[in-house]
Amino acid sequence: MSITMTLATTARILRQLRHDRRTIAMILVIPTLLLTLLRYLFDSDPRVFDRIGLIMLGVFPMVIMFLLTSVAMLRERTSGTLERLLTTPIHKLDILLGYGLAFAVISAVQAAVVSTLAYWLLGLDTRGSQWLVGVIAIGNAILGMALGLFVSAFARSEFQAVQFMPAVLLPQVLVCGLFVPREQMVGWLQAISDVLPMSYAVQALTEVGAHADPTGTLWRDLAIIVGAAIVALVAGAATLRRRSG
């Protein structure tokens, strides 16, 4: 492990993105537009927007970073750059942490822009602070990134890679408590919801919405999100093989 190599990898990924202005614009503009859409969809009852808009601030980064990482990692594999990296002195964890840091930076910028717009222009109202929402959004982005890294190992083509989004993330969106409160679900659905990390992301955001100060539940949820991200990263490291057939 080497901090220099991790940071060099982070800088390299950010440089790649810098050459792709349209992707940067999309990272910032798409969630903004979707949130604006939601705001006017629930124009008659701003409290609904306070709940759903808030949750979306956490869901967007997870979905976007998941997609970006799974495609970026697939490109590393198919272009041979991953194999080259694994013949250099770099440690596998340097590669993964390099990705993690890069996407944390991007998601921090995204969270700052999107949540500021949500609070100032769209009138989003939460008891807790915008900063906490930002922290949870970054945690979610890192989780999405880690999951994307892991599943990219099982994709042989871009067609397969993008389909891991509906396969891995959509079920989480469905049972995370956004559509139906988790306590109203039948037992087995609740059990599934309990083991999927996005449920805790949504719960954490709901806590920020309802309480002025960070609660114990919020910190526990955040710990679960980070823990799940670490598990996914370690599983992802296991899929990076220096020697292949």
Next chain:
Amino acid sequence: MQTAIEIRGLVVDRGGRRVLRGLDFDVPRGTVTGLLGPSGSGKTTLMRCVVGVQKMVSGTVTVLGEPAGTASLRRRVGYLTQSPSVYPDLTVRENARYFASLYGVSPADADQTVVDVGLADAAGQLVGNLSGGQHARASLACTMLGRPELLILDEPTVGQDPVLRADLWGRFHQLADAGTTLLVSSHVMDEAGRCDRLLLMRDGDLVADDTPAGIRATTGTDDLEEAFLRLVLALEGQAV
């Protein structure tokens, strides 16, 4: 220690097919050794074994005194893959500087390596916008910049114009004179004469392991293409 690569009884299967059928040979240090043979003869697989990224069925591969794939060898061995493996969405310079940082090489040295492979004018261009030959040289620069003791180059001169090709071979010999060992694959026989030693491969077997002069003498022809043909025919004659 005079041997850079020592291979004994190397057998490799890929996709259920035997690709290397029990190879034995040594590559001396400070030489340019050419690995020649038709496409599909096992050159790339053999190179992957030396780098330590290939699963093997049996046999030993010792590189610079250590088993191939040992962690400490990653600083001492440079590998150029057959298809260029650099980031198309970075400039040549950005690619070189990134890989340089992994070897602890300074940005200035990285820039110099870009000049060395003849890409001074293209340093600021995105790799994805380069011609095939330039793309390959960008990849070569990233392999050479760690100044490894052993360079494994898989078809480094494919698609290069003749002047550049001669230039690159000149550079390979400069490196060898300074003590670097190079294993260079090619499927073009006219490059064979530029090597200090030749390994001729066919169908996962070694057909010859000698100097170009030695091969010319045993086969009784000056044309290495013809020499290769005679060696193959002689072997098939034995088999019948």
